Amino acid sequence: MKTPPQLQALIDDGVIDEVLRPLKSGKEAAVYVVRSGDEIRCAKVYKDMAQRSFQQRVQYQEGRKVRGSREARAIGKASKYGRRQQEAAWKNTEVDALYQLRGAGVRVPEPFGYFHGVLVMELVTDAEGYSAARLGEVELDAAQARRFHAVLVQQVKLMLCCGLVHGDLSPYNVLVGPDGPVVIDFPQVVSAGGNNAARAMLLRDVNNLTAWLGRSAPELFETWYGEEMWERFQAGDLQPDSVLSGKFTPDLRAVDLDGVREAINDAREEALIRQQGREAAEEDD
Known part of the structure; x- marks a missing residue:
């Protein structure tokens, strides 16, 4: 295959040795399987803003920190420099989130560095060593569905304890490794405390997973993990080791x-x- 220019730069710098094959092409990036020494990894090449079909909606940008006041002013004015800074910030968001979440024990791919706009990270594989399938591509029995749901709710909770909400979590942003599910794709991650839409996004993330896994284990439809963990997060009572029940009683007296x-x-x-x-x-x- 013809080596993409972004990956050729990594070969020239000795970051990777070879591009083996394309893995997938999504709405915001193309991912390739690469070799670095004796290790097989993957490289995520982000598409330019003009090429991406995913719209950078205002709700995803709210609450994100910009590295400097000059950059913030430029982004606000939508100047050419500001658009470049916005593009760089969009790409850096996933890199920063991966390092933070990996350090907090969240089941995400291990990042190995960000070079020339390319994220090099762990290639998640199945038990046979092949590229792991997405959750939306596998059939599970009831016991597996319940176990995967519990693991994924735990990951959402750990992310929330880090002050982050995935924002686009679905069965197609979860890979099935030999030890269970691994969460991927974080360019649209939002600040739980700085984004007014964070609660709605958290509930949507949890509901997407519950809707899929509930097909195999219908009792999951009766759980309210998203609402429960958000209420505890707002009350300052959510910790990484907090035990969730999946039960939630809304306050009908609360004023809208x-x-x-x-x-x-x-x-x-x-x-x-x-x-x-x-x-x-x-x-x-």
């Missing part, structure tokens, strides 16, 4: 402040429209 604000704004807009209509009618008279 967002709904109240929307109703108030709607009423104000309606009053303004009516006032403008009255003024226009008086001018016509």
Whole structure:
């Protein structure tokens, strides 16, 4: 195969020795199987912003830290330099998250470095040494589904304890290794404490996994792990060793402040429209 230019730079620098084959091409990157000495690894080559189909929506950017004030101002102005900085920040997000989560004991691929915009990391394999299948590609019995669900809920909890929410977790962002599931793909990871959509994303992540695994173990549909861990996180009561029950009782007395604000704004807009209509009618008279 023809070696991509980004990977040729890694060969020239001695980071890797050979590109063996393409592994997958996704919405934000292409992944290749590479050889580094005697080790077989994978290299994730990020696509440029213009090539990516994944839209960098505002909700994913909220709460992310920018390395310097100049960069923050440039990104805010959407200048050419700012767009380059935004692109670099988008790519660095996954690298930083992998190192942080790996250090916290989350089941993610081991990163080996970030070079020339390419992330080199562990190649997750199955028991036979082949590239691991995605969770959405395997059939599980009820016992396996319950076990995988418990492991994945634990990973989501550990991520939340690190202040992070995956943001795009699904059966296709989980690989099945010989020791169980491994979570991958973190470019869209969000700050749990700095993003207003973090709770909704966390619940969506957990619900995506539950919906898939619940096909084999329907009792999982009756669990509420996402809601339970978010409530404990907000209360400052969520720890890596916290035991979750999957039970949750919503506070029906809680006021929906967002709904109240929307109703108030709607009423104000309606009053303004009516006032403008009255003024226009008086001018016509």
